[in-house]
Amino acid sequence: MATPGDATPLPTELLNLADRSAAPAAVRVALARLSEAAPGALEAAVADAALAHSLVSVLAASRSLTRLLEARPMDSLAVLAANSNRLAPNAATAEDLVSWRNLEFLRIAARDLTGLDTLDEVGANLAALGRDVLQASWQLTEDDDTTIAIIGMGKLGGNELNYSSDIDVLFVGEGPRKELDRRARAIMDIARRCFRVDANLRPEGRDGPLVRTVESYEAYWDRWAEPWEFQALLKARPVAGDTALGEHWLGAAQRWLWARPFDAEALRSLRAMKARTEAEVARKGLGNRELKRGPGGIRDIEFTVQLLQLVHGHLDPDLRGATTLTMLDEMASAGYIDDNDAEKMASSYRELRTVEHRLQLVDEQQVHTLPTDDASLDRLARVMGRRDEPRGTAAEQLERDLIHIQTTVRGIHERVYFRPLLEAFAATSRDAASLSSEATEVRLAAFGFIDARRTAAALGELTRGLNRSSRLMQQMLPLLLDWLSLSPDPDLGLLLIRNLLTGPRQSRQIAETFRESPAAAQS
Known part of the structure; x- marks a missing residue:
């Protein structure tokens, strides 16, 4: 069966899948372009139901990956056909690294969109991709004058990366300062061809040296570090570079993070910082559309978990992990948070992060807000599995579900994050020691x-x-x-x-x- 205007008839099996997809018109157009770019390329998809499902799912969800499929149809279809096998890193040159990254990114997205991997696995796969890119960038800049380890912060260090996360890093090194700075910048230049790389979480931010020794980090933590900087260390982990140096840095960071109890003044500082962030979101008028920083959003869950870690972690080593959902489970099993609250926060976190992933997959942009135009919102809702029903359109159902989640999360966050007992623990923690x-x-x-x-x-x-x-x-x-x-x-x-x-x-x-x-x- 041919579609009007097509030079080559498209397989009926694929057209039927397209019509049942989240974006039928867009998928039909993409299939036609694929057929023109590589005649006969779609025959394999007709013979392989799993490949056809992966192909249509990707075309419906992502414009950027559709462009990759159109530019490299045979390579891309081969990856989709064998999507259970992780691609071995290829980094002989920076160009090879970019090519490998794009195909591995496609593989991860296809497994996600077809339900083969959980949210936890998707985040871990993306973090592994980020680590591999940094390791390859480190190898491509290797010299005899410097020793450098790369520390992953945020979602990279937490093994829970987004599709369009910044790769937050710190550099720790030994060697001539000028050469260390040169090499760190060269590493970032290569890695930035694959990800946005940000080193501004380092001590003193942009004004501070790009690379420090372990001793320099320790001196900073001792004299000038703010509470939010210790909070950031919760997710800091070596991700690439010299292994021994990275582990040496991590040992020092863990000692500074946990040796001293988290006091009441530091607790109030973090609460005030979060209040300022929420006020900024409110000024922008984003309301419930902001899934990350808005009330009941992803940050409410992450900050609740991290504050409990900071208050209780100096006495409970099991609370010193970097991954949000793992730590939430630990806290529930230990009684730091109610089991029911933990279960609701975990399920809400997975749903909010999944919506965030679907938003970012469209064009690989760092998006955290629901779209305002009806067509984009409808497509998002359908990619999330909603369909029009008597109880509401797909978009209405998604919005209603998200409001319920945000209300639930906000209630738990306010009850736990501002719990009086946290103040009491923090105020007396130095006495306890x-x-x-x-x-x-x-x-x-x-x-x-x-x-x-x-x-x-x-x-x-x-x-x-x-x-x-x-x-x-x-x-x-x-x-x-x-x-x-x-x-x-x-x-x-x-x-x-x-x-x-x-x-x-x-x-x-x-x-x-x-x-x-x-x-x-x-x-």
């Missing part, structure tokens, strides 16, 4: 405990061990002591608490009570 000192018994006596030695032994029982309950109790002890000191009989109060915490189930329940309502716990 010193509870095991020789002055413990003196301090307990000052709190009003009559038998300070027995009290110290009881506290040891409550906090002994490496399980989650013990770690959480270590953080809660300063609060407990403060509250017990106000009671008529602090010794008896501590005895009763110890009896309540005789098993892991009871410990978990008490921890949840403290987490949700400090006032109730105090009473």
Whole structure:
């Protein structure tokens, strides 16, 4: 069956798939162009149902990948036909690197759009692509004068990259400063042919040196680093370059991040910074269309997780990971966040990130807002699997679903991110770090405990061990002591608490009570 005006009839099987796709007209036009660019190229798709599904899905979702298919039809179709096999990096030259990157990007997108990979796997695949590009760029600039490691920040370091994320990096190096700077810029020049590369998260931003030694980073963290810079270190991981130097840098960064408790002033600083970001979004009038920084958006989830990491991570090493969903699961299992809240945030995060991916796949642009024109919004909704129904058009259903998600996320974020217990933990965290000192018994006596030695032994029982309950109790002890000191009989109060915490189930329940309502716990 031919379409009007076509020089060559298109296969009926592909036309039927096009008509059921998210963008029938666009797919038909693209198929015709492919047929003209490489006569006979579509025959393989007719014989391979999986290939046909991948091809039509990509054509419906992405104009940029459609252009790649039209420019390199045989190479692109070969990748789609074998999309389960990751392409080996080819980086003999910068041009080879760009060519390989484009085909691997196509493979990742096709597996995503056809449902073969989960959101977590897609983010990890894109991060692996970013790492490979940086490693190849490092290899293409290798010399005998410099040693450089590349640190991935943000979603690259977190192994959860977007289709159009900036690649945020830091450089750590050894060697002549001028040569280090020259090589780092050469690495970025090559990598920027594949991704946007940003090194402005480095100490002092654009005004600071592009490459520092490990010792220089440590001096900066000691004297000048702001709370948001320590928050950024949560996702910092070596991604390319000299392995030993990268691991040396990571060890130093982890020590500075976790050695000192996150105090109340730092907590307030992060909250104020987020409030300023939200005010900027509000001034732009984007409302619910802004999926990343708007109320109930991706940042609400990420910042909630990261703040809990900063407050609790210095005592709980399991909270020191870089990936948002992994950390959310850890926090739920440990009782730092309600299981139901964690489940809702995880499912919301996956849906919001998937919409973000679909927006960015269209033209490989860094887009986080829903389109305003009806045609683009309708196409997005259909790529997301919505179809017109009696209860509403595809676009109306998507908008309604997103508003529900944003409302849910915002409610949890406000309840957890501004939870009073976080203030209490942060305000007393420095005291918690010193509870095991020789002055413990003196301090307990000052709190009003009559038998300070027995009290110290009881506290040891409550906090002994490496399980989650013990770690959480270590953080809660300063609060407990403060509250017990106000009671008529602090010794008896501590005895009763110890009896309540005789098993892991009871410990978990008490921890949840403290987490949700400090006032109730105090009473």
